[in-house]
Amino acid sequence: xxxxxxxxxxxxxxxxxxxxxxxxxxxxxxxxxxxxxxxxxxxxxxxxxxxxxxxxxxxxxxxxxxxxxxxxxxxxxxxxxxxxxxxxxxxxxxxxxxxxxxxxxxxxxxxxxxxxxxxxxxxxxxxxxxxxxxxxxxxxxxxxxxxxxxxxxxxxxxxxxxxxxxxxxxxxxxxxxxxxxxxxxxxxxxxxxxxxxxxxxxxxxxxxxxxxxxxxxxxxxxxxxxxxxxxxxxxxxxxxxxxxxxxxxxxxxxxxxxxxxxxxxxxxxxxxxxxxxxxxxxxxxxxxxxxxxxxxxxxxxxxxxxxxxxxxxxxxxxxxxxxxxxxxxxxxxxxxxxxxxxxxxxxxxxxxxxxxxxxxxxxxxxxxxxxxxxxxxxxxxxxxxxxxxxxxxxxxxxxxxxxxxxxxxxxxxxxxxxxxxxxxxxxxxxxxxxxxxxxxxxxxxxxxxxxxxxxxxxxxxxxxxxxxxxxxxxxxxxxxxxxxxxxxxxxxxxxxxxxxxxxxxxxxxxxxxxxxxxxxxxxxxxxxxxxxxxxxxxxxxxxxxxxxxxxxxxxxxxxxxxxxxxxxxxxxxxxxxxxxxxxxxxxxxxxxxxxxxxxxxxxxxxxxxxxxxxxxxxxxxxxxxxxx
Numbered sequence: 268x269x270x271x272x273x274x275x276x277x278x279x280x281x282x283x284x285x286x287x288x289x290x291x292x293x294x295x296x297x298x299x300x301x302x303x304x305x306x307x308x309x310x311x312x313x314x315x316x317x318x319x320x321x322x323x324x325x326x327x328x329x330x331x332x333x334x335x336x337x338x339x340x341x342x343x344x345x346x347x348x349x350x351x352x353x354x355x356x357x358x359x360x361x362x363x364x365x366x367x368x369x370x371x372x373x374x375x376x377x378x379x380x381x382x383x384x385x386x387x388x389x390x391x392x393x394x395x396x397x398x399x400x401x402x403x404x405x406x407x408x409x410x411x412x413x414x415x416x417x418x419x420x421x422x423x424x425x426x427x428x429x430x431x432x433x434x435x436x437x438x439x440x441x442x443x444x445x446x447x448x449x450x451x452x453x454x455x456x457x458x459x460x461x462x463x464x465x466x467x468x469x470x471x472x473x474x475x476x477x478x479x480x481x482x483x484x485x486x487x488x489x490x491x492x493x494x495x496x497x498x499x500x501x502x503x504x505x506x507x508x509x510x511x512x513x514x515x516x517x518x519x520x521x522x523x524x525x526x527x528x529x530x531x532x533x534x535x536x537x538x539x540x541x542x543x544x545x546x547x548x549x550x551x552x553x554x555x556x557x558x559x560x561x562x563x564x565x566x567x568x569x570x571x572x573x574x575x576x577x578x579x580x581x582x583x584x585x586x587x588x589x590x591x592x593x594x595x596x597x598x599x600x601x602x603x604x605x606x607x608x609x610x611x612x613x614x615x616x617x618x619x620x621x622x623x624x625x626x627x628x629x630x631x632x633x634x635x636x637x638x639x640x641x642x643x644x645x646x647x648x649x650x651x652x653x654x655x656x657x658x659x660x661x662x663x664x665x666x667x668x669x670x671x672x673x674x675x676x677x678x679x680x681x682x683x684x685x686x687x688x689x690x691x692x693x694x695x696x697x698x699x700x701x702x703x704x705x706x707x708x709x710x711x712x713x714x715x716x717x718x719x720x721x722x723x724x725x726x727x728x729x730x731x732x733x734x735x736x737x738x739x740x741x742x743x744x745x746x747x748x749x750x751x752x753x754x755x756x757x758x759x760x761x762x763x764x765x766x767x768x769x770x771x772x773x774x775x776x777x778x779x780x781x782x783x784x785x786x787x788x789x790x791x792x793x794x795x796x797x798x799x800x801x802x803x804x805x806x807x808x809x810x811x812x813x814x815x816x817x818x819x820x821x822x823x824x825x826x827x828x829x830x831x832x833x834x835x836x837x838x839x840x841x842x843x844x845x846x847x848x849x850x851x852x853x854x855x856x857x858x859x860x861x862x863x864x865x866x867x868x869x870x871x872x873x874x875x876x877x878x879x880x881x882x883x884x885x886x887x888x889x890x891x892x893x894x895x
Contacts, residue, residue, distance in 0.1 A: 293389040307812035320821035331598030335585040346413040353416035375399035377584035384610040453630040455690040460636035465699025466734040478675035485747030491757045492737035497698030497724035498790040500554040507532040509764030513888035520553040534561025543629040547621040549606040550638035568605035571821040578608040587611040606638040609645040622680040637670045687742040694738040698723040709869040724790035727840045757844040784843040830893040841881040848878035
């Protein structure tokens with residue numbers, strides 16, 4: 268006897284709710300922990316939920332989850348019913364069998380395909396190759412029976428259509444955008460940026476990074492290159508503008524964009540000269556660079572406060588698969604191509620989408636910034652694991668191997684599209700990274716002092732934080748031209764604008780360091796983030812929440828009323844090739860050091876009056892930049 272329609276609807280609804288509950292069970296412990304969040308974080312999140320743009324994006328993400336789950340459930344239920352009719356098994360039993368098997372398949376498969384996923388931690392025993400193989404066997408066998416029954420009933424077409432929809436939804440394929448069309452040889456400019464790669468690490472790990480090493484083998488390498496501020500957003504704006512942070516306004520990560528110089532940039536000059544300008548970055552939580560900085564196209568995840576919130580939620584079996592496809596650009600734009608979404612980041616997809624964005628016959632200015640080597644150094648794409656007593660160093664090295672592979676894929680694609688027939692390739696990092704090692708031993712106020720720490724933008728004496736990779740490579744006919752050379756004069760990211768514009772105009776490559784000295788400064792320093800060994804993301808959020816607010820576009824930025832105090836807390840220095848003078852905000856005094864020829868050894872000295880004057884003049888500029 269056939270079951271009545273209302274009963275079938277009730278059974279289907281109940282089954283969907285139970286399947287949904289089982290699917291989202293791993294999230295329940297985290298949701299319960301939200302109740303103990305610090306009030307400052309709660310206030311910030313509550314204010315975000317009142318912003319219409321955030322509400323719309325949350326609904327979009329939720330809709331993506333529900334669509335995937337509903338399509339998956341409908342397909343499973345459809346096969347369960349067909350299996351029941353083919354075998355005589357009760358429909359409810361068949362559907363339960365299919366749903367259970369599908370759940371095991373999702374959980375175990377997710378654990379194998381996405382090893383950094385936190386989703387399967389709660390079901391660690393299930394996320395096993397044996398469970399996955401058994402689930403595949405049962406599910407495929409049952410599916411064959413179900414489809415055979417559909418064929419006999421002439422419903423195969425409908426079944427195949429439904430299966431196709433599910434395949435699209437869960438990301439079974441990987442679609443790329445339009446293939447770039449190469450034009451005649453023109454002078455192209457490509458910046459290959461690697462986050463958190465210090466000059467010291469680049470040299471030490473060169474043998475483990477073959478694609479970067481291949482570029483450096485034919486480069487003019489600057490051994491004494493520094494960033495004016497060791498944070499991503501200020502560093503990139505310094506590069507584009509050719510000016511120091513106090514002059515262009517990006518004095519911290521996530522400063523309001525309308526307080527930052529966005530007109531007098533190299534991108535504007537190149538655009539007027541007919542260049543297509545493209546910027547690609549695979550992690551935007553602390554860098555809101557967008558098209559308003561003169562780029563025709565920006566590739567990467569969407570920037571906004573939800574970037575901080577949605578990554579754990581979007582770490583689930585179906586969404587992890589979906590995020591490997593371009594369909595996710597519409598449904599989950601904050602997680603698609605996002606290196607901060609460690610579990611499901613698509614490293615090859617980021618490079619491929621970047622290559623697809625450079626179509627056309629215009630000369631090209633392409634700036635790509637790879638973020639996987641940034642703390643916490645987690646990536647599922649690492650090509651090698653390292654055994655080092657310093658676990659942060661070993662994880663950083665592993666992450667760099669993933670970035671190196673991306674660099675190789677990018678250069679291969681550019682060569683195939685003839686973008687390297689006549690090109691300047693600039694290899695750089697925005698800042699370095701301290702990993703807890705003792706970098707130097709000196710004195711401070713006459714007392715013994717060790718230069719050591721973690722992170723970047725926190726200590727002006729730490730070479731590992733401030734000294735960057737900078738190399739210029741000339742390409743002809745798709746290959747590096749010329750031999751390697753090394754320059755030891757001190758240069759800055761701010762010197763690159765002139766290099767780019769000169770090459771675009773003349774085809775010549777020349778870097779002339781400004782005065783040989785430069786201002787350097789620290790960024791926003793949080794106590795909770797000062798030591799990686801005990802770093803707690805919740806503590807970092809609690810400490811930093813009071814500094815930020817959300818704008819109408821749903822983007823997180825620093826509160827302007829907090830900036831005067833934050834500016835006064837900066838350390839500011841005047842760095843020359845042979846000396847460094849630093850104003851310490853904590854000590855409210857100046858320290859000076861003579862720098863040895865190798866750039867590594869520091870000897871305390873008496874601060875020179877002219878250097879103190881340089882530092883004081885810059886601190887006044889910083890106060891003026893925030894209306895102080």
